[in-house]
Amino acid sequence: xxxxxxxxxxxxxxxxxxxxxxxxxxxxxxxxxxxxxxxxxxxxxxxxxxxxxxxxxxxxxxxxxxxxxxxxxxxxxxxxxxxxxxxxxxxxxxxxxxxxxxxxxxxxxxxxxxxxxxxxxxxxxxxxxxxxxxxxxxxxxxxxxxxxxxxxxxxxxxxxxxxxxxxxxxxxxxxxxxxxxxxxxxxxxxxxxxxxxxxxxxxxxxxxxxxxxxxxxxxxxxxxxxxxxxxxxxxxxxxxxxxxxxxxxxxxxxxxxxxxxxxxxxxxxxxxxxxxx
Ligand code: NAD
Numbered sequence: 651x652x653x654x655x656x657x658x659x660x661x662x663x664x665x666x667x668x669x670x671x672x673x674x675x676x677x678x679x680x681x682x683x684x685x686x687x688x689x690x691x692x693x694x695x696x697x698x699x700x701x702x703x704x705x706x707x708x709x710x711x712x713x714x715x716x717x718x719x720x721x722x723x724x725x726x727x728x729x730x731x732x733x734x735x736x737x738x739x740x741x742x743x744x745x746x747x748x749x750x751x752x753x754x755x756x757x758x759x760x761x762x763x764x765x766x767x768x769x770x771x772x773x774x775x776x777x778x779x780x781x782x783x784x785x786x787x788x789x790x791x792x793x794x795x796x797x798x799x800x801x802x803x804x805x806x807x808x809x810x811x812x813x814x815x816x817x818x819x820x821x822x823x824x825x826x827x828x829x830x831x832x833x834x835x836x837x838x839x840x841x842x843x844x845x846x847x848x849x850x851x852x853x854x855x856x857x858x859x860x861x862x863x864x865x866x867x868x869x870x871x872x873x874x875x876x877x878x879x880x881x882x883x884x885x886x887x888x889x890x891x892x893x894x895x896x897x898x899x900x901x902x903x904x905x906x907x908x909x910x911x912x913x914x915x916x917x918x919x920x921x922x923x924x925x926x927x
Pocket of ligand 1: 665666667668669670671672689690691692711712713714739740741742743762766789790791792833834835836837838839840841842927
């Protein structure tokens with residue numbers, strides 16, 4: 651049970667908030683009394699959903715563009731007050747073999763999933779450090795602790811987010827700021843369309859990730875994995891000798907889940923959107 655008094659009135663910004671995990675998180679935190687600002691590169695979607703859900707602030711934001719990100723945060727602070735929590739959530743996950751991945755898609759994954767998080771953290775730090783309080787939450791993935799064929803560039807980006815966030819925690823130790831990574835398993839959003847969970851595991855719902863983030867705001871931690879079972883398996887497999895870990899991964903279907911086993915028809919719309927943002 652989340653203590654809403656710890657969340658009520660907090661100004662919380664969520665990038666990539668027009669759908670999926672970002673939208674579920676904004677909705678859950680708003681229900682707990684937070685003042686939400688959501689930004690998304692998909693202007694139509696963010697305007698529609700922002701008005702429909704009654705968020706206090708919403709608008710277009712491109713996390714890869716310094717001017718866009720900076721002025722979005724300025725506008726939030728002018729409207730809602732100092733930002734307490736920044737959730738760097740925007741991300742894309744094109745799937746397929748690296749050899750077939752167009753260069754501009756590789757760059758875009760790195761630009762959104764890594765540079766967007768670095769830029770957001772920097773802009774957040776500059777606002778939060780002088781106040782001696784604030785919480786930066788970066789949405790990584792269990793893909794940041796594993797390696798999954800069909801996701802090479804995405805895996806690389808999420809490994810980077812974990813290393814980056816761990817470094818900030820140490821670099822700004824004692825400042826009053828918190829830095830957390832969230833590591834979801836496959837989650838039922840458009841990003842995971844046409845992909846099935848590995849054997850023994852289930853896909854998470856975006857609301858489960860949202861509840862985890864709410865709990866994290868109340869009691870900051872370095873890393874949280876969702877689901878607990880998927881997180882446990884990823885950690886255990888990571889401790890094993892590589893060949894044994896890979897054998898277990900293959901037994902769970904990790905070698906096919908993002909390649910041969912993808913339902914291309916169900917995934918088509920997402921791949922087109924992700925490759926064009
Ligand atoms: P989603 O596609 O449903 O939503 C992501 C949102 O980010 C979209 O609305 C999109 O328009 C927005 N976005 C993309 N590029 C942007 C940019 N440059 N600037 C601002 N917004 C941008 O995806 P999701 O599943 O909700 O994913 C959210 C985060 O969770 C991502 O970082 C993703 O890597 C991570 N994640 C997702 C899963 C999963 O299986 N769904 C698992 C682990 C981690």
